[in-house]
Amino acid sequence: MAQGPIIFDRELLRRRLARARALGPATFLIDRVAEELGERLAVVVRRFERAADLGTPTDAVARVLASGKVDSVISAQDVAMDEEALPFADQSLDLVVSALSLQFVNDLPGALIQIRRALKPDGLLLAALIGGETLTELREAFAQAESEVEGGISPRVAPFADLRDMGALLQRAGFALPVVDSDKVIVRYRSVFDLMHDLRRMGAANILHERRRKPLRRATLARMAEIYARRFADVDGRLRATFEIVWLLGWAPHESQQKPLKPGSAARRLADALGAKEISAGEKAGR
Numbered sequence: 001m002a003q004g005p006i007i008f009d010r011e012l013l014r015r016r017l018a019r020a021r022a023l024g025p026a027t028f029l030i031d032r033v034a035e036e037l038g039e040r041l042a043v044v045v046r047r048f049e050r051a052a053d054l055g056t057p058t059d060a061v062a063r064v065l066a067s068g069k070v071d072s073v074i075s076a077q078d079v080a081m082d083e084e085a086l087p088f089a090d091q092s093l094d095l096v097v098s099a100l101s102l103q104f105v106n107d108l109p110g111a112l113i114q115i116r117r118a119l120k121p122d123g124l125l126l127a128a129l130i131g132g133e134t135l136t137e138l139r140e141a142f143a144q145a146e147s148e149v150e151g152g153i154s155p156r157v158a159p160f161a162d163l164r165d166m167g168a169l170l171q172r173a174g175f176a177l178p179v180v181d182s183d184k185v186i187v188r189y190r191s192v193f194d195l196m197h198d199l200r201r202m203g204a205a206n207i208l209h210e211r212r213r214k215p216l217r218r219a220t221l222a223r224m225a226e227i228y229a230r231r232f233a234d235v236d237g238r239l240r241a242t243f244e245i246v247w248l249l250g251w252a253p254h255e256s257q258q259k260p261l262k263p264g265s266a267a268r269r270l271a272d273a274l275g276a277k278e279i280s281a282g283e284k285a286g287r
Contacts, residue, residue, distance in 0.1 A: 008104050017057050017203035026201035027058055029243060033099045033128045034060035038068060048095040055083045055101030083111050088118040098127040103160050112173035122254035131182050131244030132162045137232040145224035163246055175250025176257055182246045188238040192228045195241050
């Protein structure tokens with residue numbers, strides 16, 4: 001089987017996450033996501049016997065699940081697992097969740113197919129991943145600074161998932177009743193260096209496979225900081241940083257699930273339901 005493009009250095013990601021734990025991780029974003037994941041799961045009217053938490057770098061999601069409607073949880077803290085090669089048998093899970101991990105998978109369509117196969121019929125996937133509008137400010141500031149100082153640009157911020165593509169990916173993976181939405185979180189910093197420090201403590205520094213291996217030049221970094229402060233500061237001088245959270249929900253197919261009506265099978269005409277006159281093709285409405 002031909003290997004797809006390698007976008008992320010997964011071994012470097014593991015080292016960066018280990019460094020983040022040693023530094024004292026910045027967990028504000030993942031804690032927020034874990035809380036919302038619990039709220040979204042609370043509206044699902046059923047109980048889940050066996051769940052898996054894929055790749056969430058802290059135990060925040062596992063703690064939320066343990067206090068809710070899940071009987072047992074397998075998490076990355078308990079079992080060594082790779083989101084690109086899941087260790088689960090087909091139809092062995094009732095629920096799969098993930099918080100801020102799937103955006104670093106090289107083959108996301110393949111990972112979604114593996115998840116769907118691991119779910120029992122009518123099993124649920126609920127995942128949050130970093131979206132394409134994340135860190136647009138940092139991306140723009142770096143691009144302008146490198147262009148000015150070095151005469152070219154290099155990839156420094158990952159090409160995260162585009163919201164418009166995710167519904168199609170869920171359908172392509174075989175999920176039924178897919179739902180995709182997003183939420184933007186604006187975090188404010190005293191300086192861009194505080195933002196970059198938080199990114200290191202999240203394990204989210206540059207892990208692109210095609211990243212530039214040479215150290216960042218001081219002149220480029222200084223110019224980037226100037227551009228960021230000029231373009232993305234609020235009136236009080238604090239700097240904005242955008243994080244987009246994309247939410248994915250999909251069900252493993254089951255015969256009990258709702259299905260769209262076949263064309264022409266409606267019991268009532270739309271015009272009757274609206275109390276309106278139906279106008280045939282070619283007939284012009286009166287003015």
